[in-house]
Amino acid sequence: MTNILNWHDYKVLQVVELEHDYQVHAEVTEPPTRCPNCNNSEIVGFGRRDEVIMDTPVHGKRTGIILNRRRYRCQSCRKTFLEPVPHKDNKRQMTHRLIQYIERESLRRTFSGVAEDVGVDEKTVRNIFNDYCERMEKTLKFEMPQWLGIDEIQIIKPHCVITNIEQQTIVDMLDNRNKTTVTRYLSKRTDRDQVRYVAMDMWRPYRQAVETVLPDATVIIDKFHVIRIANESLERARKAIRIALTPQQRRGLMRARFLLLKRRHELSDAQYMRFSGWTLNYPEIGQAYELKESFFEIWDCQTRHRAQKAYYAWLRQITPEMKVHFDALIKAMGNWHDDIFAYFDHPITNAYTESLNNLIRVVNRVGRGYSFEALRAKILFTEGFQKIKKPRYQRQRIAEGAIGRIPFYGVAETGSATNYGVDLSTLVQEIQAGRL
Known part of the structure; x- marks a missing residue:
C-alpha cells in the first residue's frame, strides 16, 4: 500500500476516504528496545490503544492518523510506557508539520477558516499562533530607539503603534492604546533607558505611560497633529458660514474646502x-x-522663544466671532503647551508613523481583514522585512606561537547584529509588488 504519509517510520495499514476526511490507520515501524525510565532492555508488550493524530490536509481533505499505539512494561522497574511517536508534537495531538502549516496559514487566513480546514478547534489554532508569535518575539530582538514614536491606527478599534523615528522602522504594535497596555509594554523593555525623546499625539494615556516608565524622556507633541487641529478649526468656520448662505451662494463656494486647506x-x-x-x-x-x-507660520520659527512669542501674538488676533471656531485649538495649546513647544528644542516629528499607518491599512485591506494578531505577526515577523545592522569586522593579530613563527592577521566580528525593526521602504516594495 502507498504510504500516504510519506514517512518511513510509519506503516500505513489502511486509508479510508470520506466526504471531507482521510482516515489513515497506521502503526510505528520501529518499536522501542529499552525502558525510557531505567534504560533496561527487558520490556514486554502490555496492550494497545488507538490514538488520533491530526496531520496536514491531503487533496483538500482533513487528515487524521489513527495510530494503533503499543504499550510496554519494564520487567526491571515495573513501570509502563507508550511507544514514542515520531513527528508528533509534544503538546498537542498533531504532527509537527501540521503545526507549521497552521502557523503559515494563520498569517493570511482567519483562525476559524484554518480550523475548519485542518479539523481542529479554533481556540487550538489561536493558541498555536500565539505560541508562534511568542517564539518569534524571543528570536527577534528589536532595538529600542533613542527617538521613539507612539501613535495609533484604527482597525475596527484603535491600536497603538511603536516606531523608531530615526531608523524609520516599526518596533511593535499593541492590541489597544490604553495607559495600562502601553505602560506594561514599556516596563517589559529592559533597554527602555535608551529612549531620550518620545513623539506622540495629544492622547493623555500615552503621556501618562511615558511619565511613569520613562521619566527622563522628553515628550514632544507631533506638530502635524497640532496643525491638523488648525485645519479642523478652519473647516468648522467654513461650515458655519456656509449654513447661513442661500443655495446659489453655496454653489459659488464649491470645492472651497480643498482650496482653503492649501497654504497661500x-x-x-x-x-x-x-x-x-x-x-x-x-x-x-x-x-x-x-x-x-x-498659526502655520509659528512652525517656521527657529527657536522656542520666538515660537511662543508668535503664538501669543496669534492669540491676540482672534476675534470673539472666530474664537468659537478655534476654541479646540486654543484649549489644546493650553493643555499641552510645554510638550508642543518642546518641538522647537528637539525638532522631531511622527510624520513617518502617520505614513506607516496608511501602509498598515493597505496591508489589512489586501488581506481582507486580518485578525489583529495575524496583521501584527505578518508585519513584524515576515522574514526579510527587518532592518538589521550587521556587526563590524576588524583586523585582528594572532600571536606568533599560534601559527609557526610568522605573525598572522585575521578578521573577527566585533559586537552583535542590531535589529531596528521592520523597514518602511521594504514594506512599500512588497505592497507594490503584490507580495504582501
Whole structure:
C-alpha cells in the first residue's frame, strides 16, 4: 500500500476516504528496545490503544492518523510506557508539520477558516499562533530607539503603534492604546533607558505611560497633529458660514474646502483669484483663513522663544466671532503647551508613523481583514522585512606561537547584529509588488 504519509517510520495499514476526511490507520515501524525510565532492555508488550493524530490536509481533505499505539512494561522497574511517536508534537495531538502549516496559514487566513480546514478547534489554532508569535518575539530582538514614536491606527478599534523615528522602522504594535497596555509594554523593555525623546499625539494615556516608565524622556507633541487641529478649526468656520448662505451662494463656494486647506504659497494664480472673490464676498472666510495661515507660520520659527512669542501674538488676533471656531485649538495649546513647544528644542516629528499607518491599512485591506494578531505577526515577523545592522569586522593579530613563527592577521566580528525593526521602504516594495 502507498504510504500516504510519506514517512518511513510509519506503516500505513489502511486509508479510508470520506466526504471531507482521510482516515489513515497506521502503526510505528520501529518499536522501542529499552525502558525510557531505567534504560533496561527487558520490556514486554502490555496492550494497545488507538490514538488520533491530526496531520496536514491531503487533496483538500482533513487528515487524521489513527495510530494503533503499543504499550510496554519494564520487567526491571515495573513501570509502563507508550511507544514514542515520531513527528508528533509534544503538546498537542498533531504532527509537527501540521503545526507549521497552521502557523503559515494563520498569517493570511482567519483562525476559524484554518480550523475548519485542518479539523481542529479554533481556540487550538489561536493558541498555536500565539505560541508562534511568542517564539518569534524571543528570536527577534528589536532595538529600542533613542527617538521613539507612539501613535495609533484604527482597525475596527484603535491600536497603538511603536516606531523608531530615526531608523524609520516599526518596533511593535499593541492590541489597544490604553495607559495600562502601553505602560506594561514599556516596563517589559529592559533597554527602555535608551529612549531620550518620545513623539506622540495629544492622547493623555500615552503621556501618562511615558511619565511613569520613562521619566527622563522628553515628550514632544507631533506638530502635524497640532496643525491638523488648525485645519479642523478652519473647516468648522467654513461650515458655519456656509449654513447661513442661500443655495446659489453655496454653489459659488464649491470645492472651497480643498482650496482653503492649501497654504497661500501653494495657490495657483487662478486659485488665488477665486479665493480673493470669496474673501471679498464673505470676509469671515478670509479671517478664518488668515488665522490658519498665521498659526502655520509659528512652525517656521527657529527657536522656542520666538515660537511662543508668535503664538501669543496669534492669540491676540482672534476675534470673539472666530474664537468659537478655534476654541479646540486654543484649549489644546493650553493643555499641552510645554510638550508642543518642546518641538522647537528637539525638532522631531511622527510624520513617518502617520505614513506607516496608511501602509498598515493597505496591508489589512489586501488581506481582507486580518485578525489583529495575524496583521501584527505578518508585519513584524515576515522574514526579510527587518532592518538589521550587521556587526563590524576588524583586523585582528594572532600571536606568533599560534601559527609557526610568522605573525598572522585575521578578521573577527566585533559586537552583535542590531535589529531596528521592520523597514518602511521594504514594506512599500512588497505592497507594490503584490507580495504582501
